[in-house]
Amino acid sequence: DAMVIQNPRYQVTQFGKPVTLSCSQTLNHNVMYWYQQKSSQAPKLLFHYYDKDFNNEADTPDNFQSRRPNTSFCFLDIRSPGLGDAAMYLCATSRDSGTLRRETQYFGPGTRLLVL
Amino acid sequence: AQKVTQAQTEISVVEKEDVTLDCVYETRDTTYYLFWYKQPPSGELVFLIRRNSFDEQNEISGRYSWNFQKSTSSFNFTITASQVVDSAVYFCAFWMNRDDKIIFGKGTRLHILP
Numbered sequence: 001d002a003m004v005i006q007n008p009r010y011q012v013t014q015f016g017k018p019v020t021l022s023c024s025q026t027l028n029h030n031v032m033y034w035y036q037q038k039s040s041q042a043p044k045l046l047f048h049y050y051d052k053d054f055n056n057e058a059d060t061p062d063n064f065q066s067r068r069p070n071t072s073f074c075f076l077d078i079r080s081p082g083l084g085d086a087a088m089y090l091c092a093t094s095r096d097s098g099t100l101r102r103e104t105q106y107f108g109p110g111t112r113l114l115v116l
Numbered sequence: 117a118q119k120v121t122q123a124q125t126e127i128s129v130v131e132k133e134d135v136t137l138d139c140v141y142e143t144r145d146t147t148y149y150l151f152w153y154k155q156p157p158s159g160e161l162v163f164l165i166r167r168n169s170f171d172e173q174n175e176i177s178g179r180y181s182w183n184f185q186k187s188t189s190s191f192n193f194t195i196t197a198s199q200v201v202d203s204a205v206y207f208c209a210f211w212m213n214r215d216d217k218i219i220f221g222k223g224t225r226l227h228i229l230p
Binding site: 033040041042043045048057088090092104105106107108109110112 | 151153158161162163166207217220221222223
């Protein structure tokens with residue numbers, strides 16, 4: 001089945017130690033998104049890639065970076081995680097069909113990040 | 117500015133009861149899309165439905181039904197004969213064609229009690 005995959009499902013890191021979360025998709029969608037979701041809150045968009053074009057949200061901290069080496073994979077790098085970065089990180093994909101700029105976003109299972 | 121309001125923070129019902137989750141949105145645009153997502157305890161956001169602003173036809177999918185009314189800017193979600201597996205957080209979301217991101221409501225946590 002076509003899907004959005006996130007690894008690992010749970011990640012524990014130390015304060016200040018860089019961490020990378022990964023997302024892959026078999027949907028062949030050209031748009032990929034990273035969201036941060038804290039407890040009892042709605043997902044918050046960090047950034048997205050439209051093909052290879054990176055689009056950062058204005059309020060996303062510089063501590064968060066992303067890479068998209070190819071259509072299928074996208075990475076979220078947290079350079080120096082703080083305690084406040086502990087959250088669920090959700091990857092999503094969608095297809096830009098031209099006449100409809102964005103179609104439905106499909107989400108992966110998420111990675112829960114714990115910062116010690 | 118666009119806004120999505122889910123006034124019900126948390127709802128508890130007994131299994132087999134019907135339950136309606138409310139969603140109200142604000143926009144001045146005429147072309148937009150509305151979504152419902154389900155987030156079970158496992159954390160994954162599961163897509164349930166998408167509706168565009170030109171299609172006010174209500175939709176039914178099994179025990180799920182959606183009532184879209186532009187006159188009241190509402191897109192309500194009803195679960196009929198609820199089951200324990202329906203326990204989750206449900207998010208209503210809004211997206212405009214010219215925007216890069218969708219706007220989520222704050223979610224409604226639904227507890228189905230056995």
